[in-house]
Amino acid sequence: MRANPQAEFWQFYFRSEETKTHHTVHAFLPKQLVPLVEEFLEHHRPYLIRERDPGTLFITRQGTPFTEDALRNLVGQITLRYTGRRVNPHLLRDIFAIKWLEDHPEDYLTLSKILWHQDVNTTIRIYGRNFDESHGARRVEQWLEQRGLR
Secondary structure, X not given: OXXXXXXXXXXXXXXXXXXXXXXXXXXXXXXXXXXHHHHHHHHHHHHHOOOOOOOOOOEOOOOOEOOHHHHHHHHHXXXXXXXXXXXXXXXXXXHXXXXXXXXXXXXXXXXXXXXXXXXXXXXXXXXXXXXXXXXXXXXXXXXXXXXXXX
């Protein structure tokens, strides 16, 4: 936003009662998803609304907001169809976190923010067990190579 105040972006917000940890969440939607959300809003969502708009972004075929169970089932059905394995939203989160740390092994702080953890130590405790000293050694080698010190 600071780099380009004219940039268009989407934000999302969850009230404290809508999150597992009961903390309010406010974040930006990745720019790669903006065209998809805008297409959904323009071309698909209007057909799902029944008597009254429930005021949530995503709604079911019945025109009601998704429940936690309904969303979990939908994600499971979609992942089963396209990957041959049923995956729930929490496992998708874990897959993202582990892949992030494989590519950025020192960046627990960013991951903590992405996952909406209140404390980076939560992120380290949950995901740090997947990484050992070899990850640190690999990063040092990369750093030395970038500096021309082989």
